[in-house]
Amino acid sequence: GGSGATQSDLLRARMRLSLQEHLWEFYQNNVNIPTEEQATARRAALDICAELRVFLHAKLPDMPLREMYLSGSLYDDLQVVTADHAQLMVPLILEKNLWSSIPGEDTIMNVPGFWLVRRENLEYFPRNSSYWDRCMVGGYLSPKSVLDVFDKLVSSINWPAIGSVLDYVIRPVVPSETLTLEVQYETNRKLNVDFLPLLVMEDGTSLIAKPHRLAAERHENLWRQSFRVAETARLRALDQEDGGCRCACLKVAKAMCKLNPALNRLNASQLTNAILLLSEKEGDWTQEALADRFLQLLRALVGHLEAGKLPCALSPKVNLFCELTEHEVDELGYTLYCALSDPEGLLRT
Numbered sequence: 001g002g003s004g005a006t007q008s009d010l011l012r013a014r015m016r017l018s019l020q021e022h023l024w025e026f027y028q029n030n031v032n033i034p035t036e037e038q039a040t041a042r043r044a045a046l047d048i049c050a051e052l053r054v055f056l057h058a059k060l061p062d063m064p065l066r067e068m069y070l071s072g073s074l075y076d077d078l079q080v081v082t083a084d085h086a087q088l089m090v091p092l093i094l095e096k097n098l099w100s101s102i103p104g105e106d107t108i109m110n111v112p113g114f115w116l117v118r119r120e121n122l123e124y125f126p127r128n129s130s131y132w133d134r135c136m137v138g139g140y141l142s143p144k145s146v147l148d149v150f151d152k153l154v155s156s157i158n159w160p161a162i163g164s165v166l167d168y169v170i171r172p173v174v175p176s177e178t179l180t181l182e183v184q185y186e187t188n189r190k191l192n193v194d195f196l197p198l199l200v201m202e203d204g205t206s207l208i209a210k211p212h213r214l215a216a217e218r219h220e221n222l223w224r225q226s227f228r229v230a231e232t233a234r235l236r237a238l239d240q241e242d243g244g245c246r247c248a249c250l251k252v253a254k255a256m257c258k259l260n261p262a263l264n265r266l267n268a269s270q271l272t273n274a275i276l277l278l279s280e281k282e283g284d285w286t287q288e289a290l291a292d293r294f295l296q297l298l299r300a301l302v303g304h305l306e307a308g309k310l311p312c313a314l315s316p317k318v319n320l321f322c323e324l325t326e327h328e329v330d331e332l333g334y335t336l337y338c339a340l341s342d343p344e345g346l347l348r349t
C-alpha cells in the first residue's frame with residue numbers, strides 16, 4: 001500500500017543522493033585536468049603554431065590565409081581526462097565574387113549541415129584567377145584537395161630539427177582522417193594537433209574541411225558546417241545566467257564517452273546539443289540537480305537514438321546522428337539504456 005510507495009521513494013532518493021556524490025567525485029578525480037597539465041599542453045600547441053606561421057610566411061607568402069589560430073576544448077576549459085588534443089584552425093581567404101556556398105539540402109545528396117562551395121564566373125575570371133582554383137574539382141572547391149595542399153606542406157617540414165630545438169618529438173600522424181601532428185612534449189604526454197582548414201562565408205557560416213564520415217565518392221566535395229563556437233557559447237551563457245551545472249554535466253558525459261569504448265562514437269557536439277535541447281525543457285540546473293539532469297540526459301540520448309535523430313539546437317534540420325551507421329545507433333542506444341538502471345557502472349574507471 002501507501003507505505004510501500006514511500007519506501008521505494010526513499011530508496012530512489014537515496015540512490016540519487018549517492019549518484020550525486022559519485023558524479024562530483026568522478027568530476028574531481030577523473031574529469032578535471034590539472035591546471036599545470038593544461039598549461040603545458042597549450043604551450044606545446046602554441047610553439048608548433050608559431051613554427052608553422054613562420055614556415056608558411058617564408059615559403060608561401062602569397063597563399064591567401066588569415067592568421068592561423070588554436071581552438072577546441074583545451075581552450076574552452078571543456079577538455080576532459082587528459083590534455084591530449086587541440087585544433088589548429090587555418091582560415092582560407094576566398095574571393096567573394098568567385099565562390100558561393102550551396103546548402104547540402106539543395107543538392108542531390110540532400111544532407112543538411114554540409115555544403116558545396118561552387119566556383120562562379122569562370123567565363124570572366126578563368127581558372128587560376130583565384131589561388132584556390134588549384135583545389136577545384138568538377139567546379140567545386142574540394143576540401144580533400146585543400147587538405148592535400150597542407151599535407152604536402154607539412155611533410156616538407158623538417159620536424160625532427162624543429163622538435164629538437166623545441167625539445168619535443170614531433171611527427172605527422174599517418175593515416176589520419178584530417179591532418180594531424182603528434183607532439184610528445186613530456187616523456188609520457190602526447191598532444192595531437194589537427195589541422196582544420198576553415199572557410200568563413202559572407203553570412204558568417206563556418207565551414208570546415210572535415211570529411212563526411214560515411215564518405216561515398218559523391219560526398220567528397222562536401223564541406224562540414226561547424227556550430228562549435230555558437231553552441232559552446234550558448235551553453236556557457238546559460239550557465240552564467242543561473243549558475244548552472246550544464247558545462248559540468250557536459251564534461252562528465254564527455255569523460256564517460258571517452259572512457260567507455262562502447263560510447264566512443266558520441267562526440268562533444270552531440271552531447272552539447274542534447275544538453276541545449278534539455279535546457280529548453282528543464283529549468284533547474286543548480287549544482288544539487290546534477291544527478292537528476294545527468295540521468296535525464298542519458299534518457300534523452302536514448303530517445304534521440306531510438307528516433308535515429310538528434311536535431312542541432314541551432315539548426316534543427318541538421319541531424320547530428322546522420323554519420324552513424326544503424327548498427328552504431330543500436331549499440332549506443334543499448335549501452336545507454338542499460339546504464340539507466342546502473343549509471344555508476346559507466347563512471348567506473
Ligand code: GDP
Nearest residue numbers: 071072073074078079087210226227228229268
Ligand atoms: P573534444 O575534442 O571532445 O574535447 O571536443 P571539442 O569541443 O574540442 O571539439 C573538437 C572536435 O570538433 C574536433 O573533432 C573538430 O574537428 C570538431 N570541430 C568542428 N568545428 C570546430 C571548430 O570550429 N573548432 C574546433 N576546434 N573544432 C571543431
